[in-house]
Amino acid sequence: MNKSLPFTYNPPANTGLDILYQDEDLLLINKPAGLLSVPGRGEDKQDCLIQRVQAELPDARVVHRLDMETSGVMVMALNAEVHRQLSMLFEQRKVQKRYIAVVGGQVKDESGLIDLPLITDWPNRPKQIIDHEQGKPSRTRFRVISLDHDQSTTRVELIPETGRSHQIRVHLQSMGHAILGDRLYASDEVRDKSPRLLLHSTFISFCHPVNDDNTSIESEAPF
Numbered sequence: 001m002n003k004s005l006p007f008t009y010n011p012p013a014n015t016g017l018d019i020l021y022q023d024e025d026l027l028l029i030n031k032p033a034g035l036l037s038v039p040g041r042g043e044d045k046q047d048c049l050i051q052r053v054q055a056e057l058p059d060a061r062v063v064h065r066l067d068m069e070t071s072g073v074m075v076m077a078l079n080a081e082v083h084r085q086l087s088m089l090f091e092q093r094k095v096q097k098r099y100i101a102v103v104g105g106q107v108k109d110e111s112g113l114i115d116l117p118l119i120t121d122w123p124n125r126p127k128q129i130i131d132h133e134q135g136k137p138s139r140t141r142f143r144v145i146s147l148d149h150d151q152s153t154t155r156v157e158l159i160p161e162t163g164r165s166h167q168i169r170v171h172l173q174s175m176g177h178a179i180l181g182d183r184l185y186a187s188d189e190v191r192d193k194s195p196r197l198l199l200h201s202t203f204i205s206f207c208h209p210v211n212d213d214n215t216s217i218e219s220e221a222p223f
Contacts (some may be wrong), residue, residue, distance in 0.1 A: 009068075011035045011047045017056065020073065020217045026086065027060060027076040028217045029053065035197045037065040037074065049074065069181070072099070072201025073219045085209035090163065098198065099158040099168060100145075100205035100221040101176040104190035107154040111143040114171040118164045127184055128166040130174060139162045139199075140171045143194050153180065154194070160165050168199060198223050 010110050012035055018030035029049070031037065036048035053060045053076060061083040064074045075095075077083035091097050117135025121127040128134075139161040146155045154177065158168050172178060178186035181194035200223070205216035 009036070009040065009045050010052060014047075014052055015161060017053060021215070025078055025082045026202065026208075026215075027053070027078060028215075029055065029074055029076065030219050031066050031071055031074050031201075033069055033071040038062055050076070063087055064163070066201055067169075067197075067199075067208070068184075069197035070099075070199045070201060071196075071222065073204045074201070074207075075204060082209050086206075089098060089206050089209070093161070093163075095207040096203070097160060097201065099156065099160070100166065100200045100202045101158060101172065101179050102155050102194070102223065103155050103172050103179050104193065105152060105154065105177050105185065106149070107142075107144050107149055107156060107175070108175055108178045111141070114140045114142065114174065116171060116174055119171060120165070126165065128164065128170050132168065136162075136164060137176040138162050138167050138171070141167055142172075151193070161180055165217075169197075196223075 012032045019031060021028040023119050031049050036045060038050050039046045039048050050062050059078050061077045063083060066074055072215050074084060076084050116130045116138060117132060118128045119131040119135040121129040141159040143155055143157045145157055155170045162165055169179055169182055171206045173185040180188055180190055181195055181197040183191055200221040202221055203218045208215045
């Protein structure tokens with residue numbers, strides 16, 4: 001029987017929105033770790049970023065999502081037409097994104113491309129697995145920022161060329177370097193090195209759908 005992995009949802013306290021940029025058409029906002037992007041199943045999973053945003057900006061619409069445990073920059077539209085245009089930019093891969101992560105172990109290569117197809121592990125949703133026969137193309141570029149020999153960890157920059165669910169997390173695990181705090185893909189030792197998933201959406205850039213300006217924002221990783 002298919003069933004999702006259970007988890008206890010304890011969203012962070014609502015201390016106000018961390019808005020990075022706002023105009024009459026769109027919003028760039030920092031999502032805290034531990035907060036769902038959109039409501040989940042069940043009354044206990046209704047508190048989420050879009051609900052908090054709509055309490056102040058009722059017309060806000062989600063364009064893309066971040067995993068609950070991932071923090072960082074998200075884009076929201078403030079009207080239906082901009083939502084449509086932004087969604088097309090994401091679908092056409094015309095949005096540049098960068099992430100920062102801290103992983104277990106010492107990554108040997110200074111940079112590289114992880115090109116491994118992913119598919120949902122249906123008996124163990126929401127987990128994803130590598131499947132060379134049925135998986136969807138998934139590519140992530142990485143670059144080592146620094147090594148911590150004392151902690152046996154590596155800080156890496158990641159550029160996803162595709163946007164599959166859990167893509168970065170599974171790709172890093174496939175290298176033998178799962179992200180610290182990852183309760184789905186890391187070993188107990190690596191998971192327990194951090195109380196949260198050390199993955200942050202640190203940069204996003206795209207052509208503004210209304211005025212054609214280059215719209216870019218950077219958010220420093222809080223770890």
